[in-house]
Amino acid sequence: MNRHCLLVAGLAPLLGATQTFxxxxxxxxAMLTLSLLHQALLAPLRGRLSGATYWLASLLLLAALASCLQLALRAWALPQALSLGYFPxxxxxxxxxxxxxxxxxGRWRQLLVHLAGxxxxxxxxxxxxxxxDQGLGLHTAALCSGALLLLGGLLALYNRLRLGRAPSRRQGTR
Known part of the structure; x- marks a missing residue:
């Protein structure tokens, strides 16, 4: 499995649960809190664990943090927790x-830039x-497919406004 497949799998909460502001x-x-807590609690273990034990500890820590996040959302923001479902x-x-x-x-600096983005x-x-959806009456935007189209449009706008030329990624030889 390619390690960048996890980034694509992380699009599910972004596309599925952002119908309203x-x-x-x-x-x-929730993403910011969970990511920062995960990295902060995993930092002391990084030097002591390696391989499968490190990933098992990381998964157990993530499961505990995600459960606590779900419980906190249900305790303090029940309507939001019910509307978000299992996306957190x-x-x-x-x-x-x-x-x-x-x-x-430079892990923390890159993590903060990634999370801010x-x-x-x-x-x-x-x-x-x-x-x-509510202002213009374009109800497709409230669906997941509309979110995917809107995300593609935002990425195209970002690439258009970004300074400099994009590198050529031609495959094959000539």
């Missing part, structure tokens, strides 16, 4: 991807989906 903000804060538990995939893909040096993407996607 409040749901996107709740899920974004899927944030564990993003935590696993971040843990596997981040380098050993994801939080901004959650909020931007949630606000634009809510505006398109």
């Amino acid at each position: 409040s749901r996107a903000a709740t899920l974004g804060v 538990a899927l944030i564990c995939l993003q935590c696993l991807a971040a843990d596997q893909l981040l380098p050993a040096e 994801l939080l901004l993407l959650y909020l931007l996607l949630g606000a634009s989906r809510q505006w398109l």
